[in-house]
Amino acid sequence: MGGWVRGDAGTRGRGEMGRGDAGTWENSSGLGMLRVEGLTKVYDNGRVALEGVSFEIAPHSFTAVLGPSGAGKTTLMRCILGLIRPTHGQVWFQGQSLTGCSPRQLQQSRTQIATIAQQFNLVRRRNALENCLGGRLSNLPLWRCAFSQFPPDLLQEGLAALDRVQLLDVAFQRADQLSGGQQQRVAIARALTQRASLILADEPVASLDPETAHTVLGLLRSLCQQEGLTVLCNLHQVELAREYCDRILGIQSGKLVLDVPTAQFNAASMTHLYKS
Ligand code: ADP
Numbered sequence: 001m002g003g004w005v006r007g008d009a010g011t012r013g014r015g016e017m018g019r020g021d022a023g024t025w026e027n028s029s030g031l032g033m034l035r036v037e038g039l040t041k042v043y044d045n046g047r048v049a050l051e052g053v054s055f056e057i058a059p060h061s062f063t064a065v066l067g068p069s070g071a072g073k074t075t076l077m078r079c080i081l082g083l084i085r086p087t088h089g090q091v092w093f094q095g096q097s098l099t100g101c102s103p104r105q106l107q108q109s110r111t112q113i114a115t116i117a118q119q120f121n122l123v124r125r126r127n128a129l130e131n132c133l134g135g136r137l138s139n140l141p142l143w144r145c146a147f148s149q150f151p152p153d154l155l156q157e158g159l160a161a162l163d164r165v166q167l168l169d170v171a172f173q174r175a176d177q178l179s180g181g182q183q184q185r186v187a188i189a190r191a192l193t194q195r196a197s198l199i200l201a202d203e204p205v206a207s208l209d210p211e212t213a214h215t216v217l218g219l220l221r222s223l224c225q226q227e228g229l230t231v232l233c234n235l236h237q238v239e240l241a242r243e244y245c246d247r248i249l250g251i252q253s254g255k256l257v258l259d260v261p262t263a264q265f266n267a268a269s270m271t272h273l274y275k276s
């Protein structure tokens, strides 16, 4: 049963880890990237979307969250981002509690967390470069944003990010004139321009053809390996998770039922995760 998570998920990892004094946590390697502890979300209609989910994400790792539709994957990401408030539990990002902090601290931490959605959440009427720069607008005065007066070094950074995803040639093309795969790569370039350290990707390849899906996931993996980013990615396709991710978390009916290095994910894990 190695890697299958049973019972009280809130007890994992306690051996190596302890709370700091003032709303921080640390492990032996210093501050961790992301820790989710006993996360439960009950929606207003009584639906229990998450129940006691706990795990920890190491820096520079690429982790897949697998699970049937309705398992709670999107709810998990929305709780981590602070878009919805968990009913119970904690989220820690780089040693800072996101669930117990002030709105200002939450906003500050969120500048380092980028999101990539299934439907390429770009500003459709803006060009690729402007969409990248959007990742840093919270650092600029409003008038500069309104008149697109971006500092030259920021423009350079946006162009370099587009170059990194091999889209420099469409920097000035409107987002809605790009293919789905190109739009998703712009979203990745936006995460780079944002200087995010964590990317939360919710089914980022669900709307893409298989070849483009490989390109996008290969790019995300290379960001972990070469740029030192950390990626947590909801996926539907088990085979893609096995090919690109280091680790697989499995959620079923709101519970974390699997937490394994990818090499240990086998047919039995799959049956365990997708059984009705
Ligand atoms: P997944 O992303 O794995 O498909 P979700 O997190 O979207 O799952 O949904 C988990 C469960 O919570 C589902 O049963 C869904 O219907 C329910 N749910 C999601 N959002 C809401 C909401 N705003 N209000 C009530 N129930 C919700």
Ligand code: MG
Residues within 6 Å of the ligand: 073, 074, 075
């Ligand atoms: Mg979802």
